Amino acid sequence: MGISGACRDLTILSVTPAGPVGGQYGCYYLEFDNPGLAPAVAGQFVMVRPACFGSDPVWPRPFSICRLTPDRLTLFVQACGRGTDVLCRLVPGDRVTVWGPLGQGFCLEPDTPTVMLAGGVGIAPFVEYAATHPAQHNLALVFGHRQPLSCYPFSELSQVVARAEAFEEKTPDDLPNFIELLEKTVAEYAGGLIVACGPRPFLLTVARLARRFGARAQVSLENRMACGVGGCLGCVEKNALGQYVQTCTEGPVFWVEELSLSEDA
Amino acid sequence: MSADTSVRLPGMHAKNPVMTASGTFGYGMEFAPYGDLRGLGGIVVKGLSLRPRTGNPMPRIAETPCGMLNAIGLQNCGVEVFLHDKLPRLPFAETPIVANLYACDAEEFAELAGVLSAAEGVAALEVNISCPNVKAGGIAFGQDPAMAGKLTEAVKKRAGDKPVWVKLSPNVTDIVGVARAAVLGGADVLTCINTLTGMSVDIRSRKPRLANVIGGLSGPAIKPVALRCVWQVCQAVSAPVIGVGGISSAEDVLEFILVGAHAVQIGTANFMRPDMAFRIAERLPALMDELGIKNLDDYRGTLAAG
Numbered sequence: 411m412g413i414s415g416a417c418r419d420l421t422i423l424s425v426t427p428a429g430p431v432g433g434q435y436g437c438y439y440l441e442f443d444n445p446g447l448a449p450a451v452a453g454q455f456v457m458v459r460p461a462c463f464g465s466d467p468v469w470p471r472p473f474s475i476c477r478l479t480p481d482r483l484t485l486f487v488q489a490c491g492r493g494t495d496v497l498c499r500l501v502p503g504d505r506v507t508v509w510g511p512l513g514q515g516f517c518l519e520p521d522t523p524t525v526m527l528a529g530g531v532g533i534a535p536f537v538e539y540a541a542t543h544p545a546q547h548n549l550a551l552v553f554g555h556r557q558p559l560s561c562y563p564f565s566e567l568s569q570v571v572a573r574a575e576a577f578e579e580k581t582p583d584d585l586p587n588f589i590e591l592l593e594k595t596v597a598e599y600a601g602g603l604i605v606a607c608g609p610r611p612f613l614l615t616v617a618r619l620a621r622r623f624g625a626r627a628q629v630s631l632e633n634r635m636a637c638g639v640g641g642c643l644g645c646v647e648k649n650a651l652g653q654y655v656q657t658c659t660e661g662p663v664f665w666v667e668e669l670s671l672s673e674d675a
Numbered sequence: 676m677s678a679d680t681s682v683r684l685p686g687m688h689a690k691n692p693v694m695t696a697s698g699t700f701g702y703g704m705e706f707a708p709y710g711d712l713r714g715l716g717g718i719v720v721k722g723l724s725l726r727p728r729t730g731n732p733m734p735r736i737a738e739t740p741c742g743m744l745n746a747i748g749l750q751n752c753g754v755e756v757f758l759h760d761k762l763p764r765l766p767f768a769e770t771p772i773v774a775n776l777y778a779c780d781a782e783e784f785a786e787l788a789g790v791l792s793a794a795e796g797v798a799a800l801e802v803n804i805s806c807p808n809v810k811a812g813g814i815a816f817g818q819d820p821a822m823a824g825k826l827t828e829a830v831k832k833r834a835g836d837k838p839v840w841v842k843l844s845p846n847v848t849d850i851v852g853v854a855r856a857a858v859l860g861g862a863d864v865l866t867c868i869n870t871l872t873g874m875s876v877d878i879r880s881r882k883p884r885l886a887n888v889i890g891g892l893s894g895p896a897i898k899p900v901a902l903r904c905v906w907q908v909c910q911a912v913s914a915p916v917i918g919v920g921g922i923s924s925a926e927d928v929l930e931f932i933l934v935g936a937h938a939v940q941i942g943t944a945n946f947m948r949p950d951m952a953f954r955i956a957e958r959l960p961a962l963m964d965e966l967g968i969k970n971l972d973d974y975r976g977t978l979a980a981g
């Protein structure tokens with residue numbers, strides 16, 4: 411078994427565009443061989459730094475573990491800026507430094523009806539969650555997306571879980587309908603477990619609904635991170651007592667009642 | 676054959692010149708999974724205040740070309756928690772642990788120095804008179820030579836036998852003036868430099884990238900500024916200088932020693948990869964061998980005239 415935390419210099423095996431036509435939607439699967447990483451809990455993440463970053467950008471980039479087995483690490487990455495653009499253009503054989511698994515993952519309760527609420531690329535950690543869940547018949551997925559469904563690992567997931575529903579937000583006018591679907595789902599799972607990952611506004615909605623229905627819910631935050639290991643205090647979030655907690659070590663997954671979430675991040 | 680990397684500083688002996696910079700290495704243990712802390716020349720911990728501090732609102736970090744801005748605002752656990760919960764876990768017998776101090780006025784600085792001077796396992800006190808991210812005190816102390824001198828004196832009086840390091844700000848017209856004042860005030864060592872004040876904005880949202888608007892710039896982008904400051908200060912004072920600012924390789928370490936630094940601190944580069952400081956410390960002897968440098972004392976300050 412690998413050592414938790416130690417930096418590994420890994421080789422990229424493949425970079426595969428997801429979606430209908432050759433990568434036009436910017437979503438990619440990145441596969442690494444022989445990661446030598448310690449076993450992960452779904453929701454944990456890795457920091458990634460390709461050798462070609464050099465001195466710029468200075469920060470590595472955090473990504474949820476999409477799938478980790480003893481001989482493969484898979485990340486699901488959306489190219490949305492200078493770091494992810496570089497990552498998604500790497501070719502097999504390129505060297506990348508990776509460290510992790512980092513942070514706290516999602517809670518996994520085999521006997522509790524559990525719904526995974528995913529928004530866009532926030533679906534990534536649920537591939538690992540579903541794959542490692544011992545009672546997949548207790549799992550449901552509600553997925554909101556803006557790009558074609560085939561850009562995401564949705565069909566793999568829908569094959570293993572008991573129920574899966576996708577909602578395409580074609581225009582901003584669709585948002586109220588999606589929120590309605592979330593509301594219905596949170597109400598239904600108020601006695602179960604809700605695990606959510608996606609953009610901040612989406613997580614704020616989930617948190618608000620969970621409070622309203624008294625549901626047990628966890629959200630995974632995507633705060634800006636510099637170090638990923640608790641060294642810089644840059645990634646903080648306000649907890650319920652108004653103190654700052656580090657998202658990289660105390661999160662990225664939090665129970666919603668632990669936090670007092672605000673719009674800024 | 677391997678080069679001698681050891682460094683002598685007032686009141687302490689470091690096995691190599693590679694230390695970590697305050698605020699970029701947590702309280703030390705965060706980085707223990709990535710290397711042997713005993714392999715470092717020293718560890719300077721996150722800035723400590725008498726009482727815990729919450730720090731600034733988020734977002735408090737932003738990336739810039741070859742660097743970053745931070746406005747953490749000295750969030751820290753307070754000196755008591757540090758001494759009881761953090762320090763005992765560090766290998767202080769083998770690696771010098773340096774406490775970085777922050778306070779709002781001279782009395783508070785002195786009180787903090789008093790608490791830390793009694794602590795076993797703290798090798799030196801690094802006085803932060805140069806933080807750009809706090810309203811009271813901070814950088815203002817480090818911009819006025821008279822104030823910097825007085826503050827150093829106040830700390831030195833209460834520091835017992837612990838060496839006092841004073842950390843200088845580059846955000847001044849004349850860093851040498853402040854350096855001289857700190858040495859006159861009793862500074863045993865000068866740390867050079869803290870972050871440069873900077874700013875970053877988003878033309879779409881029309882918002883600053885930091886909630887605090889202004890932050891401290893660090894990383895490879897500031898290395899030439901840091902090198903210049905270290906060189907100027909080394910020319911002017913005889914106290915040992917510790918170079919910090921944008922160092923991310925063993926080659927960078929030698930650049931700072933060449934212009935006169937006794938040791939260096941690795942800051943933002945620890946974020947590039949958490950084993951960075953360990954790797955630099957490991958690589959240094961081989962690089963010295965390559966360049967025919969037997970020990971650092973012979974190499975220090977040997978920059979040829981321009």
Ligand SMILES: Cc1cc2nc3c(=O)[nH]c(=O)nc-3n(C[C@H](O)[C@H](O)[C@H](O)COP(=O)(O)OP(=O)(O)OC[C@H]3O[C@@H](n4cnc5c(N)ncnc54)[C@H](O)[C@@H]3O)c2cc1C
Pocket residue numbers: 455471472473474475486487488489490491492493494495531534535631632633634635662738
């Ligand atoms: C714990 C965690 C897990 C994540 N998992 C995944 C994942 O599985 N797949 C994936 O594609 N992305 C994931 N992200 C987001 C990913 O880290 C960012 O998209 C990436 O860092 C952006 O880098 P960039 O250089 O391309 O963007 P930049 O050029 O730096 O910025 C482009 C845009 O991205 C935003 N951004 C910058 N950093 C982050 C960040 N850390 N999180 C979100 N947005 C950011 C910026 O504000 C800006 O609007 C995760 C983030 C965290 C913290």
Ligand SMILES: Cc1cc2nc3c(=O)[nH]c(=O)nc-3n(C[C@H](O)[C@H](O)[C@H](O)COP(=O)(O)O)c2cc1C
Pocket residue numbers: 642643644696697698699721722723745747749775803806842868869870892893894895897919920921922940941942943944
């Ligand atoms: C996130 C962050 C937090 C910092 N916190 C402190 C601090 O608490 N006290 C201090 O004296 N300097 C602090 N600094 C400044 C660094 O110790 C160092 O002087 C500066 O970053 C320049 O070095 P670098 O370019 O190698 O990072 C901080 C820097 C960063 C990036």
Ligand code: FES
Pocket residue numbers: 634635636637638639640641642643644645646656657658659
């Ligand atoms: S990213 Fe540095 S403390 Fe969390």
